[in-house]
Amino acid sequence: MTTFAPPAGPVTGALPLPVRRRPGFSLEGPFYTSAEIFAEDIDRVFSSQWIFAGTEAEIPRTGDYLTVTFGHQSVIVIRDGDDVRAMHNVCRHRGTRLLDETCGTVGNIVCGYHKWTYRTNGELMFAPAQPPNFDKTCFALRSVHVRSLDGLIFICLAADPPADIDTVAGLVSPYLAPHGLKNAKVAARSEIVEHGNWKLVMENNRECYHCDNHPELICTFFPTYGYEPDEIPPNLLPAYDRFLAAENDLHAKCDAAGLPYEAIEELDGRDVGFRIQRESLDGAGESFSADGSAVCRRSLGGFTDKRLGRLSMHVQPNFWSHVLSDHAVVFSVLPLTVSTTVVRTTWLVDAEAEEGIDYDLDELTTVWNHTNEQDGEIVARAQLGVSSPAYEPGPYAPSEYQVEKFCSWYIDAMNAGEPRPEPAGRSTGESG
Ligand code: FES
Ligand SMILES: [Fe+2]
Incomplete structure (x- = not known):
């Protein structure tokens, strides 16, 4: 049994519940239902770690902005000339x-x-009817650390952000850069509210044990995802043979084109837990569609070969994406309340691609719109179940090992993150 809140060590704030984690088993109920733990999630995880905010393609011109809101925090991510700023x-x-x-x-x-009026770099430029000695330079918007990984924007609210973002940026860039996400354009966005705790949303995404619920996705998504070769159930062996043949074909192409494809998987044990890999797709092998063929005529990154599979990337705690030869689809998960979570999905295509000519919006978005809806129903049912007094943690299957990694990363982040500030009036420190 791993103690969540050791009496000594990096945790300095008073934690609300004596909750524990048993490795290999799902989290205890209060992790999904307790308002106190949710508040700690926002402070120790979302306000301390690097969080995925959106893509540069969404804010191409000065003044274009996104807002990223989780719990009681809200951040503006805005284009300011060549810079992306966050405040x-x-x-x-x-x-x-x-x-x-x-x-x-x-x-x-x-x-x-x-x-009061602020420039796109956060400086206060105008504050009506202030006295002559009012110093505007003292009241710029409070800045937030921001980092673009080849067009994927991450923010960190901590004063001293985890430094391993530099290492991760270097590791993933050879995979991402060839696809030119910085110069892509937004074809579609969706934002849905799922009726479950944010960790249920992420855990659900980290396994394909449940992928029979996704008839549209599994047209192209090999059902053997997440299994070790010697763990493939007999009913999935034909799919596994198909997968191996597609992988051989993909690797030969990537070797010839100088595209990396090997998995790098460091989902726990570091601040910026991540996974990246290029894997083949089933069917035509080009994109997410009923038969696996491309859904946008123009390639993303100028590739002539469309059969490049999916470059899939996960970053703890709130990001996953798939980059295909013809489009990319990126996801961010933003906790709203203890039992509601926003899932943002953004579809990117080549900057020159035109709707109605190069792609049809319904064709482009149908697989993940359906998949999101199906996952939303799953998450809502999971939330209902874990909220029952009858719930007790159950064991993960081998193919759910990335869920285990997510929980392991989460517990480490909770122990390392900044504790919640003491409410005013209860501080034990000096007060004026
Ligand atoms: S609170 Fe913003 S101008 Fe007064
Ligand atoms: Fe799913």
């Missing part, structure tokens, strides 16, 4: 939330309350 979505006057939309474009950032 707290909190006015420096009296704290009002500045931007409400999930994305949009502004000339400057104007607070709706008293019209």
Whole structure:
């Protein structure tokens, strides 16, 4: 039994519950239902680790922005010339939330309350009716660390962010860079609210044990995903033979083109837990569609060969993506409340691709729209179950090893993260 809250060690704040984790088993119920643990998740995990925020393709011009909201935190990610900047979505006057939309474009950032106005770099440029000695330079928006990994934007609210983002950026760049995500364009976005704790959303994504629930996805997604070769169930052996043949073909092509494909899997044991691998797709092997053929005529990255499988990447705690020869689909998971979670999906295509000519929006989005909807139903049922007093943690199957890795990473992050600040009036430190 692993103790979640050791009495000594890196955890310095008072944790709300004496909850534990048994390796190889799902988490105990309070991890999914306790408002106190949810608050710790926001502070120790989402406010301490690197979080996926969106893509550069979503904010191509100065003033284009995204808002990234989780729990009580909200961050603006905005294009400012060649830079991507991130800043707290909190006015420096009296704290009002500045931007409400999930994305949009502004000339400057104007607070709706008293019209304090900020440049796209966060500087305060205008504050009406202040005294002559008012120093605007003291009231820039509070900045947040931001880092683009070949067009994938990550933010970190910690004062001292985990430094291994540099190592991970170097490891994944040879995989991502050839696809030119920075220069892609947004073809579609969706945002759904799933009725489950954010960890159920992530755990569900980390295994394909449940993929029979996804008839559209498994047209092209090999059902042997996550199994070790000697663990393939007999009913999946024909699919495994098909997978091996497709893998051989893909590896030969990638070797010739200089594209990396080997898995790098460091999902726990480091701050920026991640996994990246290029794997073959079933059917025509080109894209997510009923027969595996491409759903956009223009390739993403200028490839002439469409049969490049899926470059799949996961980053703890809230990101997964698939980059194909013709489009990319990226996901971010943002905790809203203890039992509701936003899942954002963004489909990217080549910047020159035109809707109605190069791609049909329904064809492009149908697989993951269906898959998201199916996963949302699964997560809602899971939340209902783990909320029952009858729930007790159950054992993971071998093919759920990435769920185990997610939980292991999560527990480490909870122990290492910044504790919640003491509520005002209860501080044991000095006060004025
Ligand atoms: S709270 Fe923003 S201008 Fe007053
Ligand atoms: Fe799923």
